[in-house]
Amino acid sequence: MGDFIAKYGIFAGIGVPLVLAILAFVGRHVRRKHPTPSMMPTWLFGSGSHQSQPLPVHPLDVEVIPLWFEVWLNQQIPDVRVYLQVVNYLSREAKLNEVTATYCHINEGLPLENIPAGEYRIPPRRSHLIMCRRTLLDAEAKALSALPWRDRFEAGLNVRVRGAARRKVIALDPGGFAVRGWITGLPSHPSLRRAPPS
Numbered sequence: 001m002g003d004f005i006a007k008y009g010i011f012a013g014i015g016v017p018l019v020l021a022i023l024a025f026v027g028r029h030v031r032r033k034h035p036t037p038s039m040m041p042t043w044l045f046g047s048g049s050h051q052s053q054p055l056p057v058h059p060l061d062v063e064v065i066p067l068w069f070e071v072w073l074n075q076q077i078p079d080v081r082v083y084l085q086v087v088n089y090l091s092r093e094a095k096l097n098e099v100t101a102t103y104c105h106i107n108e109g110l111p112l113e114n115i116p117a118g119e120y121r122i123p124p125r126r127s128h129l130i131m132c133r134r135t136l137l138d139a140e141a142k143a144l145s146a147l148p149w150r151d152r153f154e155a156g157l158n159v160r161v162r163g164a165a166r167r168k169v170i171a172l173d174p175g176g177f178a179v180r181g182w183i184t185g186l187p188s189h190p191s192l193r194r195a196p197p198s
Helices: 002-008 015-033 136-146
Strands: 060-072 079-088 094-106 111-116 120-122 126-135 155-167 168-172 178-183
Touching: 002 136, 015 155, 060 094, 060 126, 060 155, 060 168, 079 111, 079 120, 079 155
Parallel strands: 060 178
Antiparallel strands: 060 079, 079 126, 094 111, 094 120, 094 155, 111 126, 155 168, 155 178
């Protein structure tokens, strides 16, 4: 067969179009044998209207939007700060008795846990900037000090919010956030590695 093709040059000049046509034919044949739900007759699903209806969307009561984080190593007591925007979509005041960054893992450093904020009251349909803050443990400060300097760092973040709006309980545990921030006072900063002028 190969000699026949080589002798008569069947694929000369038409090789690519012919291969594409064969692939398209095979694709159509496979789709006929294994149809996707969108290609199947509507009687298989009952009424066809169920297919096109979107899933119901439940409006949010309160939302947490991560903004940035800061680590301060070059002060007398090193600390970490996580900034959040908490939005109250309700038509009544939200009284938050806990807002905590439960987990903040900066690049390859140690995960920082339980960074608390105070209590907050957020008026109806308003938002509030909230800072979670705590002192760094010696081991945490040491591990973060060993990180190579970067212009900006990234962290994985989880948050816990507890409170109430009248009789409505507010209990949020959003997680999996990616947030950017800064570490100030890293020993690996380029300005600290320059040789002093002679």
